[in-house]
Amino acid sequence: MSALHTVKVEGESRYDILIGPGLLGDARIAQTLRGRHALIVSDVNVAPLYADRVEATLLSARPSLHVGRYVMPAGEQEKTLARFCECIDALAAMCATRDAAVIALGGGVVGDLAGFAAACWMRGIDVIQLPTTLLSMVDSSVGGKTAVDLPAGKNLVGAFHAPRAVIADTAVLRSLPPRELRAGLAEVVKYGAVFDAGFFAWLEAHADALVASEDATLSEAIARSCRHKAEVVSRDPFEQGERAVLNFGHTFGHAIETEQGYAGAQSDALNHGEAVAVGMVLAAKLAAAVGWAPLSDAHRLEALLHRLGLPTAMPTGLDPSRLLERMRLDKKAQAGGMRFVLWKPLGSATLASGVPDETVLEVLRRG
The missing domain is CATH 3.40.50.1970 (Rossmann fold)
Known part of the structure; x- marks a missing residue:
């Protein structure tokens, strides 16, 4: 490499x-x-x-x-x-x-x-x-x-x-604190999760090298991530369609960040990458709840994020109903209601509308 x-x-x-x-x-x-x-x-x-x-x-x-x-x-x-x-x-x-x-x-x-x-x-x-x-x-x-x-x-x-x-x-x-490096790895995992099951498997095989900040492995991971983003951005520069799948986990993650007051520097609050990691797991569980993907895919995602030192469970003390209200104001929401990026299965994703509020709330309650 x-x-x-x-x-x-x-x-x-x-x-x-x-x-x-x-x-x-x-x-x-x-x-x-x-x-x-x-x-x-x-x-x-x-x-x-x-x-x-x-x-x-x-x-x-x-x-x-x-x-x-x-x-x-x-x-x-x-x-x-x-x-x-x-x-x-x-x-x-x-x-x-x-x-x-x-x-x-x-x-x-x-x-x-x-x-x-x-x-x-x-x-x-x-x-x-x-x-x-x-x-x-x-x-x-x-x-x-x-x-x-x-x-x-x-x-x-x-x-x-x-x-x-x-x-x-x-x-x-x-020079990055280990926590910040791990936060970035959440976004790297996202590209495998929504675009490339082979890249996801590569990340599983190289998880230890990524956490150890090996130059060649990190550069390869960054380049592969950027290629995926460059391809979708060139086709959809203003997020009118396909590019929206890059928000996998972000609807949940942004709601968590907002509810915690963007206080990621505090030890008891999640930073952006950590919130996205949790959000991806919640999105994967939502995909399973609506029958789009097996729950085993969500467990595989949890396992990789855990190896990379990232959180996978909802922070304690957050009210699921308040998080749902935050999600209603998310930029990905439309006049017809909330939209979620869900995979079907790991390695591909699309936008989902019309997911019942109660289904979302149940995923949030289970965390």
């Missing part, structure tokens, strides 16, 4: 995803820039580790470049309209022109907020995604979905805004 991969996203918005160790020091970051302004957006955890290196890489290739920074507090609870406004103010302070670029250096929170700011500044400027978590490398940095949260729900204000490039330096994963 090679540690360096290039994945091409085709369709209406074409760009490359570069995956491998050492890319934050690669001049190809500077080659993505069209103008003379670049705003590095990061958070207080990531900026001290990597912002200087990225700025040095940019200025080495483009000495006349005007580089600014906006560093926000860390955490999902900071992905707000207020922080978005601060990012916009940072672009205004550097007099960023229409050929400027926002460089999103961080995990999914930074990528979502920075991408939304880029989508809105002067009606849309370039964003280059430099994801620093496994979760953002395989999911949020690819596909152009940008947003901030509201108290009422996750990602309710945002825009589709494809990146100019995604550059994933796998070497930065060595």
